Amino acid sequence: SAVISQKPSRDICQRGTSLTIQCQVDSQVTMMFWYRQQPGQSLTLIATANQGSEATYESGFVIDKFPISRPNLTFSTLTVSNMSPEDSSIYLCSVEESRTSATNEKLFFGSGTQLSVL
């Protein structure tokens, strides 16, 4: 499976500031995803980041709040903008590994960024 490095691993930020989270993969992947895991809740997909095109956001998430970059096939960033305490969460980068069959994609995760907003 792909090795996914995510940083920072945790951060404590002030209200109104922004934080950029980086995700580096050790192999080229087509699909990269950003998830949020709020305390006591399940993982929620924020957006899908494709190289060479704008990210696709899920309902409830907007580009102004969560701008995403995908400059190449091994790297992506997620920025959490103008943070409030409600943004305190774990943010996870994930990648999809495809096998020869297009229906056998598996999703692997980085170790996550624990964000606390004061």
Add this chain to the structure above:
Amino acid sequence: QKEVEQDPGPLSVPEGAIVSLNCTYSNSAFQYFMWYRQYSRKGPELLMYTYSSGNKEDGRFTAQVDKSSKYISLFIRDSQPSDSATYLCAMKETSGSRLTFGEGTQLTVNP
């Protein structure tokens, strides 16, 4: 109604016990089923992946899928303290890459 329902627990068992973790779902389009294990302060780790009804075994872990009842289970035999983690079920439709996760069940195996 949530698409995927999972009892959040917490579940506490003695070492060596058989653990049963379950999820139900309402979306008939889900065809791929996964179980992830997540240790504290870590990202989810893919444990089991299956796409057909029936059982799939991997060491001490067995994933069971019943599409007719929209019910999946993960069984852990001879549970160990190192199995203490949160277990998340996840599901995917045939098309697209979007996973829908359950809330996760927090498991503690006591030595």
